[in-house]
Amino acid sequence: MASPPVHDRSRPEDEDDPVDRMILRTGCGEQHYAVQECMSEHQDWRLCQKHVQTFKDCMSSFQQARKEQLLKQLSKETHN
Secondary structure (H helix, E strand, C coil), X not given: CCCCCCCCCCCCCCCCCHHHHHHHHHXXXXXXXXXXXXXXXXXXXXXXXHHHHHHHHHHXXXXXXXXXXXXXXXXXXXXX
């Protein structure tokens, strides 16, 4: 069974992929692409665990910061 193709970043700039846009907004795009490149090179996710963990840590940091931001916003709205 053939493995699915690695995300194609060769599309024209004006054809933004919604997943790419979402990941880039998190600030974790570089880590995401590192995982994809590793998977493309090795074809075995077990050999890419360092990259996966780095991406996971980045996303966790983003999610925590976003949660704190939303809680601050909610707190301001409830005190007004």
